[in-house]
Amino acid sequence: MSTEVSEPASKVDLAPGASGSGEIPQFDITLRVRRYDPEVSEEAYWEDFELTMYGTDRVLDALHKVKWEIDGSLSFRRSCAHGVCGSDAMRINGRNRLACKTLLKDLDTAKPITVEAIKGLPVEKDLIVDMEPFFQSYREIMPFLVAKGHEPSAERYQSPEDRERYDDTTKCILCAACTSSCPVFWTDGQYFGPAAIVNAHRFIFDSRDDAGDMRLEILNDKEGVWRCRTTFNCSEACPRGIQVTKAIAEVKQAVLTRSI
Amino acid sequence: MAATTEFVPPRSGRIDAKYNRVPGRKGNFEMLAWLFMRISGVFLVVLIFGHLITNLLVGDGINGLDFGFVAGKWADPFWQFWDLAMLWLAMLHGTNGVRTIINDYADKDRTRFWLKGILYFATIVIITLGTLVIFTFDPCIPGSPLEICK
Numbered sequence: 001m002s003t004e005v006s007e008p009a010s011k012v013d014l015a016p017g018a019s020g021s022g023e024i025p026q027f028d029i030t031l032r033v034r035r036y037d038p039e040v041s042e043e044a045y046w047e048d049f050e051l052t053m054y055g056t057d058r059v060l061d062a063l064h065k066v067k068w069e070i071d072g073s074l075s076f077r078r079s080c081a082h083g084v085c086g087s088d089a090m091r092i093n094g095r096n097r098l099a100c101k102t103l104l105k106d107l108d109t110a111k112p113i114t115v116e117a118i119k120g121l122p123v124e125k126d127l128i129v130d131m132e133p134f135f136q137s138y139r140e141i142m143p144f145l146v147a148k149g150h151e152p153s154a155e156r157y158q159s160p161e162d163r164e165r166y167d168d169t170t171k172c173i174l175c176a177a178c179t180s181s182c183p184v185f186w187t188d189g190q191y192f193g194p195a196a197i198v199n200a201h202r203f204i205f206d207s208r209d210d211a212g213d214m215r216l217e218i219l220n221d222k223e224g225v226w227r228c229r230t231t232f233n234c235s236e237a238c239p240r241g242i243q244v245t246k247a248i249a250e251v252k253q254a255v256l257t258r259s260i
Numbered sequence: 261m262a263a264t265t266e267f268v269p270p271r272s273g274r275i276d277a278k279y280n281r282v283p284g285r286k287g288n289f290e291m292l293a294w295l296f297m298r299i300s301g302v303f304l305v306v307l308i309f310g311h312l313i314t315n316l317l318v319g320d321g322i323n324g325l326d327f328g329f330v331a332g333k334w335a336d337p338f339w340q341f342w343d344l345a346m347l348w349l350a351m352l353h354g355t356n357g358v359r360t361i362i363n364d365y366a367d368k369d370r371t372r373f374w375l376k377g378i379l380y381f382a383t384i385v386i387i388t389l390g391t392l393v394i395f396t397f398d399p400c401i402p403g404s405p406l407e408i409c410k
Contacts, residue, residue, distance in 0.1 A: 122276055130275075130276075132275050132279075133275055133276065133279035136275060136279065183364070184364055187363075187364055187365060187366075187367050188278060188367050189276075189278055189279045190278075190279070190281055220288065220290070220291060221281070221290075222285075222289070222290050223281055224290070226290035226291060226293070226294050227290075227363075227364075229360075229364070252294070255291060256291060256295070259288055259291060
């Protein structure tokens with residue numbers, strides 16, 4: 001970004017008309033949203049919204065614009081709106097992403113932008129799905145520290161190398177983008193799913209944890225790690241850039257070495 | 261008042277029954293199946309390319325392939341064992357592959373049951389027949405021009 005001219009120290013000094021930030025480009029988009037309202041109809045349908053958006057807007061801003069200015073009945077989840085809470089995972093142009101991290105200008109604005117609920121989980125209304133099955137799998141792998149022995153009187157030490165071992169999988173925000181992008185999960189929802197395995201990985205490879213064996217036993221299930229077909233959909237979908245498929249492979253390896 | 265539609269409020273503790281995992285049998289079957297696929301895969305690469313090279317490239321190549329050629333190969337225990345290993349590994353490797361595909365794509369338990377039933381039946385028939393042929397093969401069919409039959 002060396003071509004950019006640095007802004008003056010104080011904006012008060014700006015000459016009238018000379019805008020330091022420049023005009024933000026505007027463009028028109030068509031937002032095509034998958035609507036579903038069981039109180040009205042059992043059928044889901046596509047609805048188009050024509051919007052004028054700014055170059056700095058995200059898909060979430062477009063959804064806000066629809067909800068606040070056009071159709072208040074549009075339902076979707078969002079909390080922090082800044083890619084941290086993981087509430088607004090949805091299928092945008094056929095790919096699982098966070099609406100709050102997807103800039104409109106990065107999508108093809110010449111075509112309608114499709115937005116639908118994530119797949120494989122029961123849709124409740126519009127873009128909201130029932131996350132319970134997802135969290136049920138998450139709870140089953142015991143996503144908490146289990147340490148043997150007495151309560152320590154000081155903190156539990158861990159070397160930077162040991163911490164590094166599972167660093168990647170600590171980044172998970174439980175948005176379900178990975179699990180709901182997995183074709184094996186789509187079939188019958190029985191598979192534990194990438195997110196549960198990622199969170200198991202986070203504790204299995206934590207040197208302070210003592211329940212790794214139990215978690216490996218849980219994931220050695222017929223619906224566990226062995227149902228992974230390494231299609232890499234999960235790694236591609238993860239908004240946090242976690243190497244999900246790699247983590248699953250490491251858990252597979254751990255189950256294998258434990259048994260042999 | 262008009263008839264209201266049945267509506268279950270969200271997160272009322274219910275989970276669609278299809279998501280509830282039935283506790284599976286304990287054991288390492290899936291792990292061993294996964295491991296078998298990798299190991300048999302490596303062996304099959306050697307076995308199949310060996311088979312293709314000896315049958316299609318060495319000597320007269322594809323033109324030398326006839327009943328007598330196969331008879332000659334199966335007179336040798338080495339090739340008997342080679343073909344037997346190839347048959348068993350390829351069949352089990354393929355069957356397990358199709359089994360996973362059925363598991364992944366059939367969404368009803370009934371469909372799964374029947375598809376797998378047909379699959380296992382076909383596998384058993386082919387393996388039994390193939391094994392039988394390799395071990396009971398008699399090159400001397402009536403009117404055989406082969407040397408050893410005279």
